[in-house]
Each structure stands twice: as C-alpha cells, then as structure tokens.
Amino acid sequence: xLPSRRLAVTLLAAILAGGAAADTQPGAARQRELVRLVxxxxxxxxxxxxxxxLGPALLPGALRDKPLEALRYTILLGRPGTAMPAWKxxxxxxxxxxxxxxxxxxxxxxx
Amino acid sequence: xxxxxxxxxxxxxxxxxALLAACGAAPVRGTGDLGLVIERASGAVLVVDTTARSVLAxxxxxxxxxxxxxxFSRDGRYAYVFGRDGGLTKVDLLLGRIDKRIIQSGNxxxxxxxxxxxLVVAQNYEPGGIKVFDAQTLELLADIPSAYGDGTRRSxxxxxxxxxxxxxxxxxxxxxxxxVADVADPRAPKVTRYRNAGSxxxxxxxxxxxxxxxxxxxxxxxxxxxxLWRPEQGVRRILPDYGKGQEKLPVFKMPHLRGWAVAxxxxxxxxxxxxxVLVVDTxxxxxxxxxxxxxxxVFVMARPDGRxxxxxxxxxxxxxxxxxxTLEGRVVHTLQPGRAVLHMEFAPRGESVWIxxxxxxxxxxxxxxxxxxxxxxxxxxxxxxxxxxxxxxIGF
Numbered sequence: 291x292l293p294s295r296r297l298a299v300t301l302l303a304a305i306l307a308g309g310a311a312a313d314t315q316p317g318a319a320r321q322r323e324l325v326r327l328v329x330x331x332x333x334x335x336x337x338x339x340x341x342x343x344l345g346p347a348l349l350p351g352a353l354r355d356k357p358l359e360a361l362r363y364t365i366l367l368g369r370p371g372t373a374m375p376a377w378k379x380x381x382x383x384x385x386x387x388x389x390x391x392x393x394x395x396x397x398x399x400x401x
Numbered sequence: 402x403x404x405x406x407x408x409x410x411x412x413x414x415x416x417x418x419a420l421l422a423a424c425g426a427a428p429v430r431g432t433g434d435l436g437l438v439i440e441r442a443s444g445a446v447l448v449v450d451t452t453a454r455s456v457l458a459x460x461x462x463x464x465x466x467x468x469x470x471x472x473f474s475r476d477g478r479y480a481y482v483f484g485r486d487g488g489l490t491k492v493d494l495l496l497g498r499i500d501k502r503i504i505q506s507g508n509x510x511x512x513x514x515x516x517x518x519x520l521v522v523a524q525n526y527e528p529g530g531i532k533v534f535d536a537q538t539l540e541l542l543a544d545i546p547s548a549y550g551d552g553t554r555r556s557x558x559x560x561x562x563x564x565x566x567x568x569x570x571x572x573x574x575x576x577x578x579x580x581v582a583d584v585a586d587p588r589a590p591k592v593t594r595y596r597n598a599g600s601x602x603x604x605x606x607x608x609x610x611x612x613x614x615x616x617x618x619x620x621x622x623x624x625x626x627x628x629l630w631r632p633e634q635g636v637r638r639i640l641p642d643y644g645k646g647q648e649k650l651p652v653f654k655m656p657h658l659r660g661w662a663v664a665x666x667x668x669x670x671x672x673x674x675x676x677x678v679l680v681v682d683t684x685x686x687x688x689x690x691x692x693x694x695x696x697x698x699v700f701v702m703a704r705p706d707g708r709x710x711x712x713x714x715x716x717x718x719x720x721x722x723x724x725x726x727t728l729e730g731r732v733v734h735t736l737q738p739g740r741a742v743l744h745m746e747f748a749p750r751g752e753s754v755w756i757x758x759x760x761x762x763x764x765x766x767x768x769x770x771x772x773x774x775x776x777x778x779x780x781x782x783x784x785x786x787x788x789x790x791x792x793x794x795i796g797f
Binding site: 326330331333334335337338339341342343344368371373375376377379380400 | 467508574655760
C-alpha cells in the first residue's frame, strides 16, 4: 500500500515536471510490442479499433483537446472508481508518453 | 484436333461437377460436433469439426470481431456472431458461408437466443440496450433501451442470458441494475427492473437449470443474485466481502461469467482483482472455499461432468491455464498453451478442450484426462471458440 502510494507521488511529480519522458523513446522492437499491447490488451476494453467498448473511444477526435499529461497520467495511474486500471507496473513513463502521443495523432496499425 | 477438343470438354465437365459438389449442395452430415473459432483481427471465423479436429471452412467478412461471441440456432446449423462493431452475422455452418448480416448498433458486446429458438437478442454498449430479432430473417422485432436515472442516459448492457419462458436477463453496467425482459410476445416486451443490484456489474450468468441469475460486480466486492423462480424476493447480495481489507490489483481484463461456472452443486467464480477462484455452494449461496491460482481469472469453466474446472488469466499472466480438481479443491495441473490465451471450449462431453493462443496464432486441443496435446490448428489471432452444443443449453 505505502510503497505504491509513494510511487504514485513520485510518478505524479515526474509527470508534472513534464518534458523528461519524451527524451527516452522506446526502441523499435518495443514500439512494435506497444502497438500490439494497445490494439489487443487496451483493445479488450477500448475496442481493437479503439472506437470504444467498456472504456471510451481513444481516437484522435475524442482525445485531441485533452492535455497529453492528463492522458499519460490516466494510463500510468488509472482512474480510481472506474474500470481503467493503472499500467505503471507494465509501462514506463516514457512508454506511456509514447502511447499517449500516438493515440492523439491516430494510433498505428499492427504490422 | 477433335480428340483434344473432346478431352478438353470432358475435363471441363469433370471440373464443373467437382465444383458443383464442392460449392453447391450441402454435404449430408450433422452439426453436433461442429463449432466456430473467431479470428479476432481478420473479421473471419473458422468452421471446425471437433471429431476430426480440423477446419472445414473459413468465412470472411464479419467486420470487427474484437470481443465477438456466438450463439447457435436450435438445429445447430446456424451460428449468430455478434461483433464489436454492432454487426450481427448469421453463418451457415454446413455451407460455410454467411447467410445474412446486419449492422444492428454502433457497439455491441454479445447476444443470446431464446428458449424456443425464434428470437436472437443482441446486447449493446452504444446505444445502450438490447434488440430482439427474428432468428430466421434477422428482422428487428423490439428495441429496449437501457434508460436509467432521469431517463436520458442509457447504460451499457452486459451479462445477457436467456432464461426459460422466452425471457432474457441482463445487467446495466452504468446503472447498477438487473433487468429481466419477457419477450414471449416480442412486439410487446415486458421488463422487470431490479434496482440497486450493485456497483458496476461486469457480466452475468444463469445457472444451468435457469433458476438463478448472477451478476458479478466490479465496483464493489460481491455478486448480485436474483432467484427467477421467486422474483418477488428481489435482488440479494452474495460474497459481500471476499476482498475485504485488501487492495485490489489493477484489473487489466474483465472476467467473464456464464453457466459453465457451475460444477455439480458449486459455482466457481473469478475473484475480481485477486489471484483466486471463489467457490460458492449453490444451495445456500455461501462461500465454501477460495482456491489460489496463478493470476487474475478471466474464464473459470467447468468441464461438462464437473470434475475439473479450467481457468485462464488476465494480462500479464495470460500464457497460463490451470486445472482445478473439484474433488480435491486445488490446482492439479498447469499448462502453457501459448502466448495470450483468450478462450477455452470443451467438447460437448468434455473429453477434450480447445484453447486459443492469440499471439501464437493457433488453437490447441488437449485431452482433459491426461492433459496430452491432441492437435494444433493454425488460426490468425484466434479468440473465442464456440461449439454447437451451446444450442441446447439454457443461458447461452
């Protein structure tokens, strides 16, 4: 309980500090894994085409006006009280940032 | 010259005959050992033969099949496939082709078929509600919006299951309600609402006898229960504090419920956000045991004879499958069928089980008596596996 809260605070601080995350982009192989993860595993709630399901649509039209930090924060820490889980044990901050940016501009297809 | 021509003509005739035999008339055979495998990413389904353990046909053009499910006509000839994009496709298993296809909503999650086989019902996220169709023609007969609160909002519908009397029970994720729609007269449906069923029901099941409807809750610990034989008693809460005092793990995938959770007198239910299967006595609805397992359970399915319960898991433990021996009340075997195990289906009497491994693009078939591999079938990102034996079961 405590360590995870401490982690959350650290993460939050890092997120608020901004910037840093974008510097360490995931490598090409990891990017492919992330595309698959988003399409398949985020897709189980948001739909394979990200048009929505139990969770809302994650298409550019739906996300464009939302601040990147907020999206990254949602991905890493989830939304307590909803079905959106925290992915911080699976995704690094840089990876969440990469996913958030790709979602906003239109998420790549799996190749 | 004329010889070659004659030869050419008879060859042509032979080819035509072969083509007619292949594509024209239905082969004379039963469908009791047939089924469907959903190819999640390619909008196709495989028609499979569980006796020969082979693929009979691949049918394309079914749209977005993420989270697709299927039910069967009572004669076992047609499958109704519900796609995420709101597509409802009637597939002819014998001819291996689409018989009819409609887009019935913007975002769907599954469906069910009525006791008499005449009505197919789809459960929808967007716009929220259920729709009732003529099973033969797919003509829309009734549209029942899941309006709640001040009546302007519509809830996502989950856990739809048919119950005796041409009724359907389902749960409203956003509203926390259970509804039972009586569609004996499909043009004039009657709905019974159970309010305050619990927070965020994520799926539901009907016991194999059709008597009890259970909705698993995501927003709080516990399961909502309606005794459909005693509807006046309303909704009751069971397993109210199975996770008390402990922080839930992040749930990367919602568990699924269906009548296959019941083995003999006990129901085996996934504990949300915990690495446990909960065992409930269906005579008293009291918890009798918790069985520790490898990850967060998604499907907890009893072999038809009830002696074993097979469990698969949410990401990131989705490469494993575990087998519980119901007599011993513990895990007796662990398998690794492949990467991203999404679904399992038993042969009608349970001697074998088919398991889809999405990221290894294959379906594995195991002998349930000794866990030996019996076959491997290639499939593109396979997800759901559905056998025609479902046609004869209440609650599917």
